[in-house]
Amino acid sequence: MLFTPAEICGTMTIATQSEIHWVRKMREDAGLTQEKLAVAIGVCVSTLRKWERGQVEPSLPIQQWVKFASAVNVPFEELPVKITNAA
Template sequence: MSRPKKNQQQQTNSPFKKLRLKAQLSQEQLAREIGVAVSTVRRWEKGQAEPTMTVLQMKNFCRAVNQTLEELPDSLLPIVTNK
């Protein structure tokens, strides 16, 4: 499987990842903004762990992805599709 080019739009079913990509942030940048490890962001995007954040981290996340809390989807977990 090849990786998408740097500025090429990636397909994903993860709302968390979609928000990060829309904000044009790398996993490292977003992790730094909200104060979590990069590996945590990766797990959240893959659906291996449910995103859990403190109130301060959630405020920083909203600021980083330029969304209000009300604009965020009800779940940040990837959408599971049956194939």
């Protein structure tokens, strides 16, 4: 089963074109390149780039959300708050 950030967070603010997308912000805050984060969570770099451009909303199984949280140094339980704050 795949989950979007909105499903994990309940509700979420969508980043506008002028804002840095929350995926990019969390990745940069963790000091990761797009390539390193993509490998850590098991997605293609092109997919990650689409997320960061806001072209596609991430939709991952819980196991990959756990890997995402770990890669960006956020406890999984705190991920909804961090996503909402970064958006």
